[in-house]
Amino acid sequence: MITTDFAPGSPCWLDLGAPDVPAAAAFYGAVLGWEYEAMEGGGEDMEGGMFKKDGKTVAGLGKLTEKGARSAWMIYYSVADADATTEAVKRGGGTVRVEPMDLEQWGRMAQYSDPLGGQFAVWQPGTNKGVDLVDQPGSLSWTELYTSDAAAAKEFYGAVFGWQFGDMELPGGGGTYSLITPAGLPEERMHGGLMELPKKDLALANGRPYWHPVFNVTDCDAAVAKVTENGGSVQMGPDDAEGVGRLAVCLDPSSADFVVLTPTSG
16 A cells, blocks of 8 residues: 555655646546645646645646657655666666756655656655655555566666565456565555556557556546546446456546546455
């Protein structure tokens, strides 16, 4: 499970780059019950701000400005030293997309691509440790990587973050799913997974790997109905996953991907 103590290597923040900020704010408000709070000085343009659930920050939202980039969620992992992580990324064959930079007193961030092109980011906390709410309805509960080479992904991310991996076979010959746990922590602290897919099934990112967030919801089917009612679409589901819960893979109106999950109780 994801917690807010943000042990090194665990997800601590996520934000969405959207071509239309007000439209994205309205969509996620309808689907996940989020309130959007524009940054001070943003004015009528609403170029960026925070998503909140019951007054607690759950994610960020900003204008997609990178030329040729697709709208997508960026997941940040907590690290003690963003500069040291950057060197580990380089040694592992990854690419530095945004060099480590300070965001005033809040913390230090950097963004990368893994050797196959999967994008991710890190956060070295200052006064801001990360989001305020996780593993509850309307918040992040899991992170997931779809990649064309699971072995290479495990080698790279294991070297960068020290992650521990545990493989499980999916029912019905669905392949192998690798569970991710931060370094030195017990399995109950696992925070994500990765799965190998053929490149043709990674068309959303033109054959490159991609990370996406899984959001906890109280009613998966109701959330899916809100997705479609508000201009999004469903890639897969809703389906029941034994021991996990009921889930669906969705796209928002700008084709940013995410999962909604109603966990199995108990």
